[in-house]
Amino acid sequence: xxxxxxxxxxxxxxxxxxxxxxxxxxxxxxxxxxxxxxxxxxxxxxxxxxxxxxxxxxxxxxxxxxxxxxxxxxxxxxxxxxxxxxxxxxxxxxxxxxxxxxxxxxxxxxxxxxxxxxxxxxxxxxxxxxxxxxxxxxxxxxxxxxxxxxxxxxxxxxxxxxxxxxxxxxxxxxxxxxxxxxxxxxxxxxxxxxxxxxxxxxxxxxxxxxxxxxxxxxxxxxxxxxxxxxxxxxxxxxxxxxxxxxxxxxxxxxxxxxxxxxxxxxxxxxxxxxxxxxxxxxxxxxxxxxxxxxxxxxxxxxxxxxxxxxxxxxxxxxxxxxxxxxxxxxxxxxxxxxxxxxxxxxxxxxxxxxxxxxxxxxxxxxxxxxxxxxxxxxxxxxxxxxxxxxxxxxxxxxxxxxxxxxxxxxxxxxxxxxxxxxxxxxxxxxxxxxxxxxxxxxxxxxxxxxxxxxxxxxxxxxxxxxxxxxxxxxxxxxxxxxxxxxxxxxxxxxxxxxxxxxxxxxxxxxxxxxxxxxxxxxxxxxxxxxxxxxxxxxxxxxxxxxxxxxxxxxxxxxxxxxxxxxxxxxxxxxxxxxxxxxxxxxxxxxxxxxxxxxxxxxxxxxxxxxxxxxxxxxxxxxxxxxxxxxxxxxxxxxxxxxxxxxxxxxxxxxxxxxxxxxxxxxxxxxxxxxxxxxxxxxxxxxxxxxxxxxxxxxxxxxxxxxxxxxxxxxxx
Ligand code: C2E
Ligand code: MG
Ligand code: MG
Numbered sequence: 001x002x003x004x005x006x007x008x009x010x011x012x013x014x015x016x017x018x019x020x021x022x023x024x025x026x027x028x029x030x031x032x033x034x035x036x037x038x039x040x041x042x043x044x045x046x047x048x049x050x051x052x053x054x055x056x057x058x059x060x061x062x063x064x065x066x067x068x069x070x071x072x073x074x075x076x077x078x079x080x081x082x083x084x085x086x087x088x089x090x091x092x093x094x095x096x097x098x099x100x101x102x103x104x105x106x107x108x109x110x111x112x113x114x115x116x117x118x119x120x121x122x123x124x125x126x127x128x129x130x131x132x133x134x135x136x137x138x139x140x141x142x143x144x145x146x147x148x149x150x151x152x153x154x155x156x157x158x159x160x161x162x163x164x165x166x167x168x169x170x171x172x173x174x175x176x177x178x179x180x181x182x183x184x185x186x187x188x189x190x191x192x193x194x195x196x197x198x199x200x201x202x203x204x205x206x207x208x209x210x211x212x213x214x215x216x217x218x219x220x221x222x223x224x225x226x227x228x229x230x231x232x233x234x235x236x237x238x239x240x241x242x243x244x245x246x247x248x249x250x251x252x253x254x255x256x257x258x259x260x261x262x263x264x265x266x267x268x269x270x271x272x273x274x275x276x277x278x279x280x281x282x283x284x285x286x287x288x289x290x291x292x293x294x295x296x297x298x299x300x301x302x303x304x305x306x307x308x309x310x311x312x313x314x315x316x317x318x319x320x321x322x323x324x325x326x327x328x329x330x331x332x333x334x335x336x337x338x339x340x341x342x343x344x345x346x347x348x349x350x351x352x353x354x355x356x357x358x359x360x361x362x363x364x365x366x367x368x369x370x371x372x373x374x375x376x377x378x379x380x381x382x383x384x385x386x387x388x389x390x391x392x393x394x395x396x397x398x399x400x401x402x403x404x405x406x407x408x409x410x411x412x413x414x415x416x417x418x419x420x421x422x423x424x425x426x427x428x429x430x431x432x433x434x435x436x437x438x439x440x441x442x443x444x445x446x447x448x449x450x451x452x453x454x455x456x457x458x459x460x461x462x463x464x465x466x467x468x469x470x471x472x473x474x475x476x477x478x479x480x481x482x483x484x485x486x487x488x489x490x491x492x493x494x495x496x497x498x499x500x501x502x503x504x505x506x507x508x509x510x511x512x513x514x515x516x517x518x519x520x521x522x523x524x525x526x527x528x529x530x531x532x533x534x535x536x537x538x539x540x541x542x543x544x545x546x547x548x549x550x551x552x553x554x555x556x557x558x559x560x561x562x563x564x565x566x567x568x569x570x571x572x573x574x575x576x577x578x579x580x581x582x583x584x585x586x587x588x589x590x591x592x593x594x595x596x597x598x599x600x601x602x603x604x605x606x607x608x609x610x611x612x613x614x615x616x617x618x619x620x621x622x623x624x625x626x627x628x629x630x631x632x633x634x635x636x637x638x639x640x641x642x643x644x645x646x647x648x649x650x651x652x653x654x655x656x657x658x659x660x661x662x663x664x665x666x667x668x669x670x671x672x673x674x675x676x677x678x679x680x681x682x683x684x685x686x687x688x689x690x691x692x693x694x695x696x697x698x699x700x701x702x703x704x705x706x707x708x709x710x711x712x713x714x715x716x
Contacts, residue, residue, distance in 0.1 A: 025038070025047065026047060026049075029047060029049040029137075030049045030050045030051075032049055032051065032139065033051055033141075034051060034123075034125075034139040034140060034141035034142070035048075035049065035051045035052035035055050035056075035122075035139065035140040035141070035142070036048070036049040036051065036052060036137060036138070036139045036140075037049070037052055037069065037074075037137075037138050038135055038136070038137055038138075039074050039135065039136045039137075039138055040134060040135055040136070041100045041134045041135070041136065042073070042075075043073045043074045043075030043076065043096070043100075044071065044072070044073050044074075045069050045070055045071065045072055045073070045074055045138075046070070046135075047070070048069055048070060052069070052140070055140075055142065056069070074096070074138060075093055075096065075097070077089075078090070078092055078093035078096070079093065088109070088111050088112065091109055092109060092111060092124050092126075095107030095108075095109060095126060096126045096136070096138070099126045099127070099128050099136060100128075100136065102128070105127070105128055106125065106126065106127045106128070107125070107126045108123060108124065108125040108126070109123075109124055110122070110123055110124075110143065110147070111123070111124045111140075119144070120142060120144045121142070121143045121144045121146075121147040122140040122141060122142060122143065123139075123140075123141040123143045124138070124139070124140055124141075125137075125138070125139045125141070126138050127139075160178075160180050161180055161181060162181075163180060163182055163261075164182055164263070165182055165261045165262060165263050166179070166180065166182045166183035166185075166186045166187065166241075166260075166261070166262045166263070166264075167179065167180040167182065167183060167259065167260070167261055168183055168194070168199060168259075168260045168262075169257055169258070169259050169260075170199065170257060170258045170260075171256075171257060172254075172255045172256055172257065172258075174198055174199065174258065175196060175197070175198060176194050176195050176196065176197050176198070176199060177195060177257070178191070178195065179191050179194045179195065186233070186239075186241070186262070186264045187202060187231070187233055187234060188233045188234030188235055189201075189202075189234050193234075199260070202231040202232060203231065203232065204230045204231055204232040204238040206230035206238060207229065207230060215227065215245075219245055219246075219247055219258070220247075223246060223247050223249075224244065224245060224246040224247070225243075225244070225245045226242070226243070226244045226245075227242070227243060228240060228241070228242055228243075228265070229241055229242075229243045229262075239264055239266045240264075240265050240266060240268075240269050241262040241263060241264050241265055242262060242263050242265050243260060243261070243262040244260070244261045244262070245258055245259070245260045246258070246259050246260075279291060280292035280295075282355075282356040284334055284337060284338060284356075285337055285338055285341035285342075285356050286341075287341050287345070287354055287355055287356045287362070288353060288354075288355040288356075289355060289356065289357065290355065290357045292355065293353065293355035293357060293363055293365070294415060294416075296353045296355070296365060297313070297353070297365050297415045297418070297419075298415055300351075300353070300365050300367045301408055301415060301418075303367070303368075304367060304368060304369075304408070304409075305409065307368065309367070309368045309369055309370065310369040310370070310371065310372055310374075310375075310407050310408065310409065310410065311365060311366065311367055311368075311369065311407065311408045312364075312365075312366040312369060312372070312375035312378075312379075312405055312406070312407045313363065313364075313365055313366075313405070313406050313407070313408065313418045313419060313421075313422045314363065314364040314365075314366065314375075314379065314382070314403050314404070314405050314422060314437075315361070315362075315363055315403065315404040315405075315419065315422035315423045315425065315426040316344075316361070316362040316363065316364060316382065316386075316401050316402070316403050316426070317360060317361050317362075317401065317402050317426055317430070318340070318360035318386065318399045318400070318401050319399060319400045319401060319402055319430070319434040319435060320398065320399045320400065321333065321336070321337075321359070321360040321399050322360075324336055324397050324399060328392075328395060328397070332392050332393070332395065332397070335392045336390050336392055336397050336399070337356075337360065339390045339392070340385075340386060340390065340399070341354070341356060341362070343385040343386075343388070344362065344364070344382055344385045344386060346385070347378065347381035347382055347384075347385045348364060348366070348378065348382075349366075349378075351367040351368050352364060352365060352366050352367060352378075353365040353367075363419065363422070364378075364382065366378050369407070372407045372410060375405065375407070379403055379405065379437045382401065382403060383400070383401060383403065383435065383436070383437065386399065386400055386401035387399075387400040387401070387435060400434055400435035401435065402426055402429040402430045402434045402435065402436065402437075402438075403425075403426060403429055403436070403437035403438070404421075404422045404423060404424060404425030404426025404427065404428065404429055404437070404438055404440065405422060405425055405437055405438070405439050405440060406418055406421040406422045406425060406439070406440035406442070407439075407442075410442055411440060411442045411445070421440040421445065422440060424440060425438045425439060425440040425441075426438070451505065454505040454506075455505060455506055455511060455513045458491075458504065458505065458506040458513050458517060459513050459516075461491060461493070462513075462516060462517060462520060464494075466491060466492050466493065466494065467489065467490070467491055467492070467517070467520065467524075468489075468490050468491075468492055468693070469487045469488065469489060469490070469521065469524050469525060469528065469694065470487075470488045470489075470490050470691035470692055470693060470694075471485040471486065471487055471488070471528075471541070471691060471692060471693075471694055471697050472485060472486045472488060472684055472689060472690065472691040472692070473485050473684065473688060473689045473697070473700065473701070473704070474486060474542070474662060474682060474683070474684040475682070475683060475684070475688055475704070475706065476681050476682055477672050477675070477676055477681055477682075477683055477688075477706050477707075477710045478676060478681040478706075478710070479681075480704075480705060480706035480710075480711070482539070482701050482704065483540065483682065484539055484540030484541060484542060484575070485539055485540070485541055485542075485697060486541075486542045486543075486544075486577070486684060486691075487521065487524075487525045487528070487541055487542065487543045487544070488501065488544070488691045489501050489504065489507070489517075489521055489544075491503065491504050501544075504517075507546060510548045514546065514548070514549065515549055515552060518545065518546060518549040519558065519562060521543050521544075522543055522559065522562050522574070523562050523565070523566070525541045525543045525574065526562065526563065526566040526569045526574065527566065528541060528694050529541050529569050529573045529574070530566065530568055530569045531694070532694075532697070532698070533569075535698060537697075537698055537701070538573070539573070539697075540573050540574075540575055541573060541574060541575070542574075542575035542576065542577050542605055543574070543575070543576060543577065544576075544577045544578075544579070544607065545576045545577065545578050546579075547578060547579060547584060550576075550578055550590060550593060551584065551585065551586070551589065551590060551593070555593055556593055556596035556597060556600075559597065559600070559602070560600060563600065570601070571600050571601040571602050572601040572602070572603075574602050575602065575603045575604070575605055575625070575626075576597065576602060576603070576604050576605070577604075577605040577606075577607040577628065578604065578605070578606065578607060579606075579607045579608050584618075587617075587618075587621055587622075590622065591621055591622060591623065594622055594623050594624070595623060598623060603625035603626070604622070604623070604624045604625055604626075605624060605625065605626040605627065605628055605662070606618060606619065606622065606624045606626070606627045606628065607628045607664075608628060608630040608631075608664075609627040609628055609629055609630055609650060610629060610630050610633055610646055610650055611630050611632070616653075619653060619657055619659070620657070624659060625659060625660065626654075626659055626660040626661070626662055626682075627650065627653075627654050627659050627660075627661055627662070628661075628662045628663075628664045629647055629650050629651070629661060629662065629663045629664065629680070630664065630665075631664045631665020631685070632665075633646045633647050633650075634647065634663050634664065634665045634666055634667075634671055634675075634685070635665055635667065635671075637671065637674060637675075638668075638670060638671060638674060644674075647663070647675070647678065647680070648678050651678060651679055651680050655679075660682060661680050661682065662680075662682040662683065662684065663675050663680050663682065663683040663684075663685070664683070664684050664685060665684075665685045665686075666683045666684065666685030666686075666687045666688060667685055667686045667687050668687050669687055669707045669709050669710070671685075671687065672687060672688075672707065672709075672710055673709055673710060676710055687707075688704075689704070
C-alpha cells in the first residue's frame with residue numbers, strides 16, 4: 001500500500017505569508033521574464049520588476065533610469081507620448097482605462113517604440129488583479145525578435161504571392177508542396193491541382209531524358225541549375241521558360257526542399273524569332289538574305305563534302321529589271337520581284353536554297369549533285385521561270401535572267417570566293433547576250449592563281465635573298481684565254497632546292513616582280529665584277545635581259561641608275577644578252593635603247609641566234625657587238641650537214657656585220673675543233689666548263705687550259 005500523502009496545517013503558514021506581502025509581491029513580479037510593473041487604478045507606478053530595471057537601464061542613456069518610473073503616472077506618460085505623435089500610446093491608455101473601469105479584464109497590444117539604440121517591439125498587457133484590489137499589472141514583453149522574424153516571413157509571403165515569376169516548392173523527394181499565383185497564371189494549374197504532384201506533370205516532349213539527367217546532376221553537384229526549358233500548360237500549349245532551380249539544405253547539408261523560379265519567355269522568344277527573321281530574311285520576297293545564305297552555303301558545303309557530292313553555286317541577275325522600274329515605278333518592280341522569287345523557288349528542290357542578296361540579284365545553292373551536269377536541268381528551269389512573262393495590274397512584264405555557275409568541290413575555294421566566281425561567270429553570261437548561264441572556268445582560274453602564287457613566291461624569294469648567279473666561262477679556244485663569263489640565274493628554293501631559270505616563273509612574265517628580278521641580276525653582276533676586280537681578276541660579265549625588260553619604257557634610265565649605284569665599276573665590263581627570238585614589238589625603240597646602252601659603254605649580244613625568223617633583220621638593224629650561235633645547231637653540227645651549214649652561215653654573217661660570233665653549248669672537244677676549223681674561236685659549253693658559283697671562278701680560270709687538240713688544229 002502506498003503511504004498516504006501528508007497534509008500540513010496551512011493556517012499559520014498562510015498568515016506568515018500574508019505578513020510578508022510586500023517582499024512576496026516583489027519576488028513574485030521579479031520572477032516574471034517580461035518587464036513588469038504594478039500600478040494603482042490611478043495609473044501610479046508602484047513597483048517595477050528586475051527585468052524592467054535591466055531593460056530600461058540597458059537601453060537608456062541615463063543610469064538607474066528605472067527608478068525614475070517608480071512614483072510616476074503611467075497614464076500621464078501615455079498622454080505625453082500621444083502628444084509627441086505616438087498614436088499607439090493613446091491605444092494603450094484607452095485599453096488600460098477600460099481595464100480600470102472593469103470593461104475589460106485584460107488588455108493587450110503590440111507596441112513599437114524607439115529606444116535611443118534600437119527599434120523595439122513590446123507586447124503591452126494590462127491585467128486587473130482578480131481580487132479587485134484596485135491594482136493593475138502592466139507588462140512590457142520585448143517581442144522585437146519575434147516581430148523581425150514575422151516581418152521577414154510576411155515579406156517572403158508577399159514575394160511568394162505577388163512575384164511575377166512562377167514559384168514551385170517541392171520536398172526533398174521532389175513532390176510539390178506549394179506553388180504561387182504566378183505559377184497558376186503561367187501553367188494554368190491551380191494550387192490544389194499541383195500540390196502533391198511531381199513537377200514531371202508539366203513536362204513537354206521537347207527535351208530528351210539526357211537533358212533532365214544532366215540537369216539533376218548539376219543540381220546535386222552545385223545546388224542549383226539555370227536554363228531554358230520547354231514545359232506544357234494545362235491547355236496543352238508548349239511554352240519556353242527560364243528556370244532556376246535551387247536546393248534548400250538543412251543545417252547538416254541534407255536537402256530539405258527544392259525551389260524552382262521560372263518565367264514564361266514566350267514573348268521574348270517570339271521577339272527573338274522576329275528579330276532573327278529580320279536579320280536573316282529579305283522582307284520583300286521573304287527569301288533568305290545574304291547573312292542566311294552564307295550560313296546555309298557553309299552548311300551545304302560541309303554536308304556535300306561529307307557525302308562526297310557536288311554543290312552548284314548560281315549567281316542570278318535579272319536582265320531588264322531596271323527598265324521595268326524606270327517605266328512602271330518601284331511598286332510594280334517590287335511585285336515583279338516577289339512573283340519572280342516564288343516562281344524560281346518553285347523550280348528548285350527542297351534541299352536547295354534561293355536567296356535574294358540585292359536589288360535584282362539572287363543566289364541559288366543547288367545541293368547534293370552526283371555530278372556537275374546534274375545541275376543543268378535546274379539551271380534551264382530557272383531560266384525558263386525567269387523568262388516567262390509576269391502580269392502585274394494587267395501590265396505584261398518581261399524580264400530574263402543571266403546565271404553564273406561554279407561548282408564545289410571542283411572549284412575548291414571557300415564560300416566567299418565561290419560566290420565571287422559565280423558572280424564573275426554571271427557577268428560573262430550577260431556579255432554573251434543574257435538569258436543564259438555560263439559555267440565558271442575552273443581550270444583557267446587555277447592556272448591564273450598558280451601564276452599569282454608563283455610570282456608571290458618569287459617576290460618573297462627576292463626579299464629573302466634566295467636567288468644566286470652562277471657563272472659560265474666564255475673562252476677563246478684558239479689563244480686559250482677566258483674572255484668573260486655569262487651570269488646565269490639560279491633559285492635556291494627553300495623546299496625544291498637549286499632551280500634553273502626555266503623554273504622561275506617571273507622570267508616569262510611582264511610584271512613588276514620580273515622587272516625587279518631582272519634589275520637584281522644586273523646589280524648583282526656589277527657587285528660581282530667589283531669583287532673579282534678586288535682580287536685582280538678583270539672579267540667581262542654578260543647578263544641575260546628579257547625582251548620585255550628591254551622594251552620597258554625607262555630601261556636605259558633604270559640601267560643608268562643601277563650602274564651609278566655601283567660607282568667603282570666600269571660599265572664597259574657589263575654586257576647584255578638579249579634573245580634574238582624575243583618579241584620586239586617596236587624595233588625602232590629597241591634600236592634606240594641599245595644605242596643608249598652603247599653610249600654608256602655597254603655592249604650587246606644577240607643570244608640564241610638563228611632560232612628566230614627575223615634573225616637577219618635584227619642583225620641588220622640592231623647595233624649588237626656579238627652573236628651567240630644557238631646551241632641546237634652546235635649540238636648537231638657534226639652529224640647534220642644543214643646544222644653545220646647554218647653555223648657556217650652565221651659565222652659568215654657575223655663577219656659581214658663586224659660582230660663577234662660565240663658558239664654556245666659546246667659539249668665536246670670535236671665540236672670545238674670543228675668550230676675552230678670554220679673560223680669560230682669564241683665558245684662556251686660543258687666541254688669547257690659548266691656554270692659554277694662565283695667563288696669557283698678564280699680557281700677555274702687559274703687552272704684552265706684549252707684542249708691540246710684545239711691548239712694543234714689551229715692554223716698559225
Ligand atoms: P642562255 O642565255 O642561252 O644560257 C645558256 C644556257 O645553256 C644555260 O642554261 C646554260 O647552263 C646552258 N648550257 C651551257 N653550256 C651548255 C652545254 O654545253 N650543253 C647544254 N645542254 N646546255 C648548256 P640555263 O642556265 O638553264 O639558262 C637557260 C636560259 O635561261 C638562258 O639561256 C637564258 O635565256 C635564261 N636565263 C638565265 N639567266 C637569266 C637571267 O638572269 N635573266 C633572264 N631574263 N634570263 C635568264
Ligand atoms: Mg644567254
Ligand atoms: Mg643561249
